[in-house]
Amino acid sequence: MREDGIGRKWTEQEVALLTEFYPLTPMAKLVLKVGKTAGQIKNKVANLKLRRDQSFLDATRFKPGSLGPATHNWIEPGERRDTGKYISLKLPSGEWVLDHRWTWEQANGPIPDDCVIVARDGNIKNTALANLQLVSKDEHCRRNRVRKYPAELQDVILAQQDLKRAIREKS
Template sequence: MSRLLDDKQLKAYKKFVPGHTGAEIAKMVYENWGIQLTVQKVHALNIRNNIKSGLYQKYFGKADPRRSSSHHDLHKRMAIGTVKRNETRSKDRPNRAPIVVVKQAEKKWKPNHRRVWEEAYGPIPKGYKTVFLDGNSLNFSITNLALVTDAEFLVMNDKHLISSDKRVTRSGIALARLLSKTYQVKRKKGSN
């Protein structure tokens, strides 16, 4: 595979990256050199060349040069059990629903809907997810949560079986279980 940038371009690229998002970097590369990159290619390029942007994203403690130092110390001052709304929305995924998280320990957060389910029914087994029956990720009522397997969740998303009506979503879960089981049986027959 040929290189995306020559040595001179890579040197200028490395100087530009700190403090800029993937979308900003892709725009700069297109404007300067006419090379069109996706955000994923920008991230891959950064990883391949060991370039760090320094942005404060999803890991605590990595400093964002555009934010004050008090912002970075905020997570350290929060007590265990603190609930906060995690509104990290990127330009790549603007429709992503907000998730409320609860601090479990130092640098360890858990989604609140998982905590509510585990308090009521015990730990969530590996390979299972909790879904919101009414589609509202801010409604943590135990009657609004259901447990599905990863395979069932994939079928529900693929077939658009998640609705704002709880009864419709429950029916979608039943249909997803049936379809998932059907897919498993077909796969077993195909491997024989």
């Protein structure tokens, strides 16, 4: 058996302490009083079906509409974060959306299901409206197939495909 009490059965005294103090005592204080880890206490509480007192829950929860204490990971609505490939924007509802899609939708309305937004300069993190373009998913696939070729050939290949499509449509 380990000195820290892990692997040791719960004594009647520990169970009594837990039963008495759990409803109104924060976890950090319970760990000290009972002499068990937070994980052990959580497991035992679940087995005993103990519940926190409503007054304790009311005192420790954020109130609706409050930001709660200033925390290191709170992100205000309207802030942006770089996820690597894209820029995400936090809405007032708490939902995260892709910034380029949000920018387009604010100016032009919803994006049709068969279309995507692409960046004219190839940098989707540049979310200026002038840089964004609505293209069909078919067009997007066609453009991406030529990315493996050198930049000089990409324009030629795309122009050739446009010419072939125009000829087919005339026939």
